Structures are given as structure tokens and as C-alpha cells.
Amino acid sequence: MPIRWYGPSLILLVTVVTVMLMGPGIARSIAWNHSEANIQQVRQELLESPSLITLSESFSKVSTVVEPSVVHVQTFAPSARSGGGFFSRFDPLDPLGNGSGWVYAHTDRDTGETKNYILTNHHVVASATRISVRFADGSEHTARLVNSDELTDVAVLEVPDEFLHPAAISPEPVKKGQIVFAFGSPFRFDFSVSQGIVSASGRQLDIGNSGKYEDFIQTDAAINPGNSGGPLTDIYGRVVGMNTAIASSRTNANDPGGFMGLGFAIPVQMAVDVATRIIEEGDVRRGYLGVLIRDLEPALAESFGYTGKGVLIEHPIGDGPADEAGLLPGDIITHIQDMAVGDVDDLRYTVAGFAPGASIKVTTVRGGQEINVTVTLDDLENQAVVTDLPRRLRHSPAITVQDDRLRELGIGRIADFTLDDARDNNLEPFAGVIVVDARMGSIAARQRVFPQSVITHVGDAPVTTTSELLEAMELYPESLPLRFTVLSWDANLGEMISRFALLEVEPD
Structure with missing residues (x-):
């Protein structure tokens, strides 16, 4: 029987069968080797990257300069087991809540002397009988509440320790996209720091009641329960805001909630302005103009034949400062003391910055003509609420x-x-x-x-x-x-x- 030679055809067939049987393993091996080589190369590049090293070291330095200025705030209230009466003063105090704060160096405008205080949120210390603050070095002090302002959620504390490290204050307002760091004690994890960016500014949240003054910085830096009162800083470690609120995943009263990518902080200049008034004047008294106002949307402005910005007076409250000065419904307020006001919040903040009794120039547009009126402000806190029932008016048929x-x-x-x-x-x-x-x-x-x-x-x-x-x-x-x-x-x-x-x- 003659021998048949298959030659190259047989070799090709064997090769194809071998590749078919072993191909997946070989392919995976080749792909793994390629991927591993790429990982090792990039890992080495990351280790040697000067920009990343600098960035990481810079973030660490921010923490180094800010942390000594941050405090953990714990509040206490009388125990629910207290029986009251004379001897209740000796009863133990129960923990009430936790928050954060930061050291603020206040320079007196009259004497030029500088003294350190601690700023935190009003809601952190409200209802507390005793307030304890602890620093990152472990030192702890009982703090005295100088005073607080509920309408801006700012409180000022004082401790006896003179050897404090005040935080630096940013002289500039924040910008959208700016990198920021949130310091505090979220969920009692003391002296934590998180990093994010400024998502927006000028946010209104309508927290608690509509009478509050809100101009929040929105950030995606993680802010959680316990961060309240802590500083929000820029990349230089300068305070740009004070952590205040979060959009929470809270589902019920017993749920502490958690961060959802939306944190809010009081602009540092607002916090400092309020703190200054508390320290130097004892409390915050705000001027009262006595008007019901609304934003001037374009269609409403057009109906008055007006194209600029301003705030529309709907009603000067009877016998109030604006009424006595001659301001009328339909007047459009454009400036207070030559400072432009673009909306209702602008007007509220500007007027609140003047003390009761101050005489201010109010610039309005009435019937297309600009008018300047001098108004002597009343005290906002003295405005009593009339308890009356809605009326049904008698009228013609x-x-x-x-x-x-x-x-x-x-x-x-x-x-x-x-x-x-x-x-x-x-x-x-x-x-x-x-x-x-x-x-x-x-x-x-x-x-x-x-x-x-x-x-x-x-x-x-x-x-x-x-x-x-x-x-x-x-x-x-x-x-x-x-x-x-x-x-x-x-x-x-x-x-x-x-x-x-x-x-x-x-x-x-």
C-alpha cells in the first residue's frame, strides 16, 4: 500500500485545531500580560508624577493649618430623670447634641485689641445648659455662650484658653467650581475633613421660617450631622464659609440622615458680620423699613413702564418707617444708601445691616421719576404681631x-x-x-x-x-x-x- 503524504495541508490542519483548542487561554494570557504591563507602567508614572505629589501634599497642608483651629462642640441639658426643685441644680446633665466650630480672631473696631472666640451654629448650642469644646490636641474647655442669632444661625462662644490658633479668613467671595474643604465631626468622627467644589452660591433653603437670612454656599464636599458649625475653607486653608445644613436622606425623626451630595454653608463674611455685632453690641438688632415687597419680574416691571432692576413696594405698613417717610405702593426701590438692590433678599440684607434709629436714603422710581426719600428705621424686634381673625367685609349688593x-x-x-x-x-x-x-x-x-x-x-x-x-x-x-x-x-x-x-x- 503506497504511503500518502499530506504535507503542508496536514500541518495547517493540526495548527488550526491546536489554536481552536488552546486559543482562548493563549488570548487571555496575552491580554493579561498586556494589561499588567500597562498597569505597572501607569502605576510608576503616578508614583513619579510631580503634579499629583504636589496636589496631595497641598491637600495635607490645608488640613495641617486648619485642624488646630477646629473644635468639637458637645452640648448638655438637664437629665430627663431630674425631679426639678432646688436640688435639681446638682442633678447630672445628659448629652444633648454634637457639632463643630472654629476659632475666630476678633479685632475690636474701637480699641484695636484682638481676642479669640469660637464660632458655631445657633442650632448647635440652642437649649444647651452646658457647652464643652475639645480641640484637636485633646484639650477640653467649658465654653460660655456670648450670644447667638437665630435668623442667621450664628453663635459666638468664649473659652478661657488664651493659646488658641485662629483660622485665617478669606477676603474674597467663593466662585463656582472652586475647590473647598469641609472640616468638622460628622457622626462623632472627630476632626474629619472632606473635599469638594463650590456648586453654587446665593442659595435659599427656607429653613425653619421665612424670616431667616439665607445666602448659602452650596458644595458637594461631604457635610453630615456633626459638621454643623465647622469651617469650609479654600485651598489656602482660609475660611470661606461655616457648614450649616445638608440635603439629607433622613426618613424619620430617629434617622440621623446622611449626605446626598448637597451641603450648605453660611458665607464667612455674613458669619463674621453677625459675630462682630454680637461681640461688640451684645446682640444683633436689625433695622426695620416696614414694607411688604416683591421681586420685580420682567412682566411686572413692563406694566410699570420700567426696565431696570429693583424691588416693588406692594404695601407700606401703616405708621411704619416707610409709611411715615411717604413711600407708596408701586414705588420701585433701586438703592439703599447708594447701594444697588436687585431683589428682595438684597433689600432685606442691606436694611438689616443698619441699626434701629439709623436714617437711610432710599432711592425709588415713581411714575418714571427717580425720588430720594430719607427713612428712619425702627427696630425689627419691636414689631408686634397682631392676633386678629380674618374679616368678612360688608359691601354693596x-x-x-x-x-x-x-x-x-x-x-x-x-x-x-x-x-x-x-x-x-x-x-x-x-x-x-x-x-x-x-x-x-x-x-x-x-x-x-x-x-x-x-x-x-x-x-x-x-x-x-x-x-x-x-x-x-x-x-x-x-x-x-x-x-x-x-x-x-x-x-x-x-x-x-x-x-x-x-x-x-x-x-x-
Whole structure:
């Protein structure tokens, strides 16, 4: 039988079969070797990278210079087991809460002397009977509360130790994207530091009540329960803010919550300004202008024929500083003491910076003309709240609205409100058109034109009867949203207050 030679064909077949059987392992081996070589190369490059070494060392140096200025704050309150009475003073105190703080060097504006204090949040020390602060070196002191300000959430503490390391203060406001470091004791992990960036500034959170002064720095540096009161610093270790609040994952009252990438801090200049007033004056007393105001959105500004920035006065509170100085509804405040005010918060912060009794120049635009008025501020804390019930006003007989435009706005019935009606209701004399029925959820209702509201003007035209109201609406430019001046009873103030309602029928 002759021998058959397969030659190259057989060799090729064997090779193919071998690769098919062993190929996956060889391929993985080759890929692993390539990946491992790349890892080792990059790892060596990282170890030798001067920029990363410098960055890491810089971050460590920030911690080195800031940490001696940071304190852990622990508060105590009378034990729930205390029986009260004379001997309760000897009862033990239970831990109340934990927070953070930082050493602030205050230079007296009159004497030029410098003294160290500790700044923290009002909510950290509120309700505490005893306050203890501990420094990073382990030293611990009982602190005295100098005073605190709930409206800005700033508190000032004093300790007997003179050998403190005050933190440096940044002279510049923060910028979006700026690297920052949050120091404090989150979840009792004392003297921790986290790093992030400034996400935004000028944030309003409406914490607690609307009377607070909020202008928060938003950061993604981890801020957790226990960080409150600690410093937020820049890359030079200078304080730019004081940690205050977080957007928490808290689900119930017993859940401490946790960081969700949203932390907030009080700008350091606000904290220092408040601390200065507490230290030098004993407390924070704020000037009171006595106006109900609103932001001047473009459509509302256009209805007044105004194109600039400012704050609209809706109502000067009766016998208040603005009322006595002659400011009127519809005046647009543009400056306080030549300082521009762009929105309601600007105005509130600016006025609050003046002490009660100060006379300030208020620049307004009225009817297209700039007017300067001198106002002597009252004391914000002296403004009593009137406890009164909502009133149902007696008025002339109502008529059912036939006007299509009013009906589209959701106003069903109206009536004349005469001078005699005002007198019968024991009100200051005025006349207008009272809204008797307004549909829930309507355009009018969304602009707070409710039943018992009295319309006194359409645009700048006064209206005292239903016929004058309808006539003024006919003459009002159809290209502009309808602007009503509306009076309504305010139970807190105990008077009729004016507002501006901008009403626009939504297109189909």
C-alpha cells in the first residue's frame, strides 16, 4: 500500500485545531500580560508624577493649618430623670447634641485689641445648659455662650484658653467650581475633613421660617450631622464659609440622615458680620423699613413702564418707617444708601445691616421719576404681631360678572365697595370693587385675588365702581398682562394691605 503524504495541508490542519483548542487561554494570557504591563507602567508614572505629589501634599497642608483651629462642640441639658426643685441644680446633665466650630480672631473696631472666640451654629448650642469644646490636641474647655442669632444661625462662644490658633479668613467671595474643604465631626468622627467644589452660591433653603437670612454656599464636599458649625475653607486653608445644613436622606425623626451630595454653608463674611455685632453690641438688632415687597419680574416691571432692576413696594405698613417717610405702593426701590438692590433678599440684607434709629436714603422710581426719600428705621424686634381673625367685609349688593375677560380670569361676582362701606367696616376711607366670588385654582386665585379682595386700580387708573372697573379694562392695552392693585385684610398686621396682581389669560 503506497504511503500518502499530506504535507503542508496536514500541518495547517493540526495548527488550526491546536489554536481552536488552546486559543482562548493563549488570548487571555496575552491580554493579561498586556494589561499588567500597562498597569505597572501607569502605576510608576503616578508614583513619579510631580503634579499629583504636589496636589496631595497641598491637600495635607490645608488640613495641617486648619485642624488646630477646629473644635468639637458637645452640648448638655438637664437629665430627663431630674425631679426639678432646688436640688435639681446638682442633678447630672445628659448629652444633648454634637457639632463643630472654629476659632475666630476678633479685632475690636474701637480699641484695636484682638481676642479669640469660637464660632458655631445657633442650632448647635440652642437649649444647651452646658457647652464643652475639645480641640484637636485633646484639650477640653467649658465654653460660655456670648450670644447667638437665630435668623442667621450664628453663635459666638468664649473659652478661657488664651493659646488658641485662629483660622485665617478669606477676603474674597467663593466662585463656582472652586475647590473647598469641609472640616468638622460628622457622626462623632472627630476632626474629619472632606473635599469638594463650590456648586453654587446665593442659595435659599427656607429653613425653619421665612424670616431667616439665607445666602448659602452650596458644595458637594461631604457635610453630615456633626459638621454643623465647622469651617469650609479654600485651598489656602482660609475660611470661606461655616457648614450649616445638608440635603439629607433622613426618613424619620430617629434617622440621623446622611449626605446626598448637597451641603450648605453660611458665607464667612455674613458669619463674621453677625459675630462682630454680637461681640461688640451684645446682640444683633436689625433695622426695620416696614414694607411688604416683591421681586420685580420682567412682566411686572413692563406694566410699570420700567426696565431696570429693583424691588416693588406692594404695601407700606401703616405708621411704619416707610409709611411715615411717604413711600407708596408701586414705588420701585433701586438703592439703599447708594447701594444697588436687585431683589428682595438684597433689600432685606442691606436694611438689616443698619441699626434701629439709623436714617437711610432710599432711592425709588415713581411714575418714571427717580425720588430720594430719607427713612428712619425702627427696630425689627419691636414689631408686634397682631392676633386678629380674618374679616368678612360688608359691601354693596353684588352683581354677576358678564365681562368675558373677568370670567376667563375666574372672577364670578363683584360689587361696589364705597367710602361708606369702608366706614361701616371700621377701615380707613377708600373705595373700589370687591371680589365676591373667585373660582378656586383660577388665574385670579393663583395671583391671590380671592373673595373679599378689593380692586382699587387697573394699571395706574383708579376704579371705585364696577362700571369704572370694566371701562378701565376696556382701555387697558391688550398686549400687556392685566395689572390690578388689590387690597385685602391682613390678620397679622390688623389692616388692609395692598398687592399687585398680574393677570394673563393663558392661550388655548
